[in-house]
Amino acid sequence: MKKVKESATEKIILEAARKVFIDKGYYGARMQEIADEAGINKALLHYYFRSKEKLFETVFLEAFVKVVPSVLVILNSDEPLFKKIEHFVNNYIDILTENPFIPGFILYELSQNTKRISSLIRGTGLNPQFFIAQIYKEIESGSIKNCDPRQLIIHMLALCIFPFVAQPILQAVFFKNSVEEYRQFLRERKAEVSKFIIASIRKQQEEEITFSNPIQ
Amino acid sequence: MKKVKESATEKIILEAARKVFIDKGYYGARMQEIADEAGINKALLHYYFRSKEKLFETVFLEAFVKVVPSVLVILNSDEPLFKKIEHFVNNYIDILTENPFIPGFILYELSQNTKRISSLIRGTGLNPQFFIAQIYKEIESGSIKNCDPRQLIIHMLALCIFPFVAQPILQAVFFKNSVEEYRQFLRERKAEVSKFIIASIRKQQEEEITFSNPIQ
DNA sequence: CAAATTTTTAACTATGTGGTTAATGACTGC
DNA sequence: GCAGTCATTAACCACATAGTTAAAAATTTG
Numbered sequence A, B: 001m002k003k004v005k006e007s008a009t010e011k012i013i014l015e016a017a018r019k020v021f022i023d024k025g026y027y028g029a030r031m032q033e034i035a036d037e038a039g040i041n042k043a044l045l046h047y048y049f050r051s052k053e054k055l056f057e058t059v060f061l062e063a064f065v066k067v068v069p070s071v072l073v074i075l076n077s078d079e080p081l082f083k084k085i086e087h088f089v090n091n092y093i094d095i096l097t098e099n100p101f102i103p104g105f106i107l108y109e110l111s112q113n114t115k116r117i118s119s120l121i122r123g124t125g126l127n128p129q130f131f132i133a134q135i136y137k138e139i140e141s142g143s144i145k146n147c148d149p150r151q152l153i154i155h156m157l158a159l160c161i162f163p164f165v166a167q168p169i170l171q172a173v174f175f176k177n178s179v180e181e182y183r184q185f186l187r188e189r190k191a192e193v194s195k196f197i198i199a200s201i202r203k204q205q206e207e208e209i210t211f212s213n214p215i216q
Numbered sequence C: 001c002a003a004a005t006t007t008t009t010a011a012c013t014a015t016g017t018g019g020t021t022a023a024t025g026a027c028t029g030c
Numbered sequence D: 001g002c003a004g005t006c007a008t009t010a011a012c013c014a015c016a017t018a019g020t021t022a023a024a025a026a027t028t029t030g
Helices: A008-028 A031-038 A042-049 A052-067 A069-075 A081-098 A102-112 A114-124 A129-141 A149-165 A167-174 A179-201 B008-028 B031-038 B042-049 B052-067 B069-075 B081-098 B102-112 B114-122 B129-141 B149-165 B167-174 B179-201
Strands: none
Touching: A008 A031, A008 A042, A008 A052, A008 A102, A008 B008, A008 B102, A031 A042, A042 A052, A052 A069, A052 A081, A052 A102, A052 A114, A069 A081, A081 A129, A081 A149, A081 A179, A102 A114, A102 A149, A102 B008, A102 B102, A102 B167, A114 B167, A129 A149, A149 A167, A149 A179, A149 B149, A149 B167, A149 B179, A167 A179, A167 B102, A167 B114, A167 B149, A179 B149, A179 B179, B008 B031, B008 B042, B008 B052, B008 B102, B031 B042, B042 B052, B052 B069, B052 B081, B052 B102, B052 B114, B069 B081, B081 B129, B081 B149, B081 B179, B102 B114, B102 B149, B129 B149, B149 B167, B149 B179, B167 B179
16 A cells, blocks of 8 residues: 655655656656666556556646746735736746756646646636736836736746747757856846836836737 | 659658647657558658658758748848837747747757757758847947847747747636637737837937846 | 559568566564 | 565566568559
């Protein structure tokens, strides 16, 4: 019988599985390679996790929980908007720097298995309504320009996540394939992105620029 | 012997291979599935393309060429910066709307097998130097704020590409899983993104805001 | 039309893969 | 210290998969 508390072996397996799955994806990963990486017999993988699919499921959920909800807390806090954007961008890029392969991993597996999305969303309480309401308030109060809050949120996500998803090609094209240069770039990017966003949405006193089509 | 002009069968195979590879990725794809999809015998795949890897390379390069270089032409044109940004964003989002799964495909395969794929890409002449120089000129002339041109380019790419890479989850979270609503959102996004970028980088006459750390 | 060539197929092979099993080693409680 | 349970292993199995082959069908060519 399996114990509730996870054994040391179980942790070692999960660690190895995470590495291999993130590197190779579900289909590319080999149970033997995971076992080798963990330095144990392949049968143990099945002993603890029954099947490749179950093992993957566990790894995926751990990754998802690591990256998504932590950042959601910030969006639902009651900080003022500009501070919140800075806070969000800083934290998100930090978390992703520590787990640079997780966004690509999540996006790919999610595009393969769209069914899982809805259960994940339900499980982690992904709901942008509070943040959307805050953006509306700021628009009405005149501190930011008119826009569709969903567009703004997706701008924020894109600017934070994309550099990690596209790391290989960006690193090759813009940074002579130097990992160190790319890391430096990401550090600078934290400040760069918040400034970029805030400069764009902040309303100038003298003119009222309206964005097209707020929301229906 | 293989003819120079590709036969009808060859086209059918490529079409089927594209579909399966994009859906399942390199490791997930099965030669038998591609053959079934094409309605032909599996041996024909090897007859025309020798191996899975060669077939994949062909498919990948076709996809890459469809999405990347066409848009590079715009960046290397001599339009003024703001017009060029609008032009770029409009064209890119259009192209991606027609090929919504290609970005994810490219990024995924690139992250799985960076070495092999980057040698494939090298032949396609990706070079942002001209556009980078243009951005510098605009900074010097005082029409846009100071910034690292690479950051700006990656902002642009992120804002265009991310909505396609993350479509499943964004659609679920923000658009009740409605494909039509998401399409509408992408249409609006074209205008939204250029405005967002230009509003952020345009320099106001009265103040000179400097971004941190231009380039070394 | 018949010979030569190209295209297509069914059957096959070698290998890699996820998963199983039965035996062994390591603990744990008494 | 020993019975009983849990953890670990090597050897194995069934099956799927990329790739091959040899023969048949279709097409081209003289």
